[in-house]
Amino acid sequence: MLSIQFETLHRIGFTNALFSQLANMPALPDTPNVQLMRIIEVHKGRLTLHNGEHPCFARVLPRLITALEEAGYQLAVGDWVIADNNTQNEWWITSRLSPANHLSRRAFDGRRQSVASNIDTALLVMGLDHDFNLRRLERYIALVAAAAITPVIVLTKADTVDHAHQRMDETAQRLNHRYAVLAINARDNTSVQQLAPWLNSGQTLCLLGSSGAGKSTLTNTLANAGQQTGTIREDDSRGRHTTTSRSMHFCANGACIIDAPGLRTLRPDGDDDCLHAAFEDIEQWAEHCQFRNCRHESEPGCAVIAHCNPDRVFNYHKLMRDMHRSQQTPLERIAERSRWKAILKSAGLRGKQKHE
Ligand SMILES: Nc1nc2c(ncn2[C@@H]2O[C@H](COP(=O)(O)OP(=O)(O)O)[C@@H](O)[C@H]2O)c(=O)[nH]1
Ligand SMILES: [Mg+2]
Numbered sequence: 001m002l003s004i005q006f007e008t009l010h011r012i013g014f015t016n017a018l019f020s021q022l023a024n025m026p027a028l029p030d031t032p033n034v035q036l037m038r039i040i041e042v043h044k045g046r047l048t049l050h051n052g053e054h055p056c057f058a059r060v061l062p063r064l065i066t067a068l069e070e071a072g073y074q075l076a077v078g079d080w081v082i083a084d085n086n087t088q089n090e091w092w093i094t095s096r097l098s099p100a101n102h103l104s105r106r107a108f109d110g111r112r113q114s115v116a117s118n119i120d121t122a123l124l125v126m127g128l129d130h131d132f133n134l135r136r137l138e139r140y141i142a143l144v145a146a147a148a149i150t151p152v153i154v155l156t157k158a159d160t161v162d163h164a165h166q167r168m169d170e171t172a173q174r175l176n177h178r179y180a181v182l183a184i185n186a187r188d189n190t191s192v193q194q195l196a197p198w199l200n201s202g203q204t205l206c207l208l209g210s211s212g213a214g215k216s217t218l219t220n221t222l223a224n225a226g227q228q229t230g231t232i233r234e235d236d237s238r239g240r241h242t243t244t245s246r247s248m249h250f251c252a253n254g255a256c257i258i259d260a261p262g263l264r265t266l267r268p269d270g271d272d273d274c275l276h277a278a279f280e281d282i283e284q285w286a287e288h289c290q291f292r293n294c295r296h297e298s299e300p301g302c303a304v305i306a307h308c309n310p311d312r313v314f315n316y317h318k319l320m321r322d323m324h325r326s327q328q329t330p331l332e333r334i335a336e337r338s339r340w341k342a343i344l345k346s347a348g349l350r351g352k353q354k355h356e
């Protein structure tokens with residue numbers, strides 16, 4: 001029998017919508033130890049789950065792996081699953097609840113990669129140092145727009161520069177004031193409280209940004225107050241700590257934070273519509289272009305060129321091209337993947353690709 005402690009599970013992000021899904025789920029295991037849990041870490045071949053009280057390791061039933069693969073889905077941090085504990089005290093994941101949203105991207109070879117599921121807010125973390133790059137930020141916005149997730153822009157290292165306000169204005173303007181833009185010192189407890197409106201109990205946040213932007217620093221500052229980071233430390237066979245790429249941490253005030261690694265290749269996983277959502281201003285001006293089929297390149301009477309930031313328009317075109325490249329057919333993708341494999345092999349880079 002599955003018993004649901006709503007309060008306990010709400011602390012790790014469980015919602016009413018997910019609760020009502022349970023009633024319609026077919027054939028839950030009718031064993032005494034079945035539990036509803038959340039994925040907080042993904043390792044190779046094994047996952048860490050949390051039931052609101054403590055973490056445990058689990059593996060996925062092969063038939064669930066097959067069913068998910070057929071649906072083109074990979075389990076991700078943030079997913080809710082049903083797990084059963086067998087007589088050997090091993091946890092096995094038997095089913096998954098449909099996620100409210102699922103963040104994924106296309107890898108350099110066109111393959112879809114899961115990033116995280118069931119996200120309320122994506123914090124797009126960017127340093128005010130050399131990391132500051134509005135084109136890359138727009139790319140991240142397209143990535144989260146494809147999953148219908150609202151971003152908040154978090155500019156870090158505000159303590160190290162004297163033009164933080166100028167950069168904030170520049171960013172807000174470029175994005176047509178559609179999203180909240182904050183400048184913080186990720187190492188400072190008081191400064192990160194600017195994020196309080198997004199950190200309510202049961203909220204799930206996903207941190208995205210380049211390596212070195214301050215994601216882990218921000219996670220630590222936010223989560224340390226509670227000293228609770230659902231992770232299990234475990235040494236691998238060689239006596240080293242196993243490294244985990246994505247993990248969920250719990251804040252004292254009840255928010256759940258997913259620290260995603262730097263995504264080196266960042267192709268949004270979506271269609272033209274999701275790019276339209278990320279560049280609404282361009283879409284709106286496009287309705288006023290002289291020609292209905294205007295490409296907003298050099299046509300006369302183009303309202304987009306007349307009204308939008310030229311660098312933003314350039315980036316929009318570039319992202320559109322990238323997105324179309326991601327929408328190849330599976331056969332085209334296989335061909336491109338083998339081509340890449342050959343290139344990487346000849347360059348001796350195959351090992352590197354794994355750590356992406
Ligand atoms: N002064 C200052 N340093 C920061 C800030 N955020 C991050 N750092 C530093 O930047 C480096 C990279 O941060 P880290 O959190 O590891 O980046 P991640 O790769 O995004 O997880 C570390 O040395 C941090 O101490 C900030 O807001 N102010
Ligand atoms: Mg980090």
Ligand SMILES: [Zn+2]
Nearest residue numbers: 289294296302
């Ligand atoms: Zn136009």
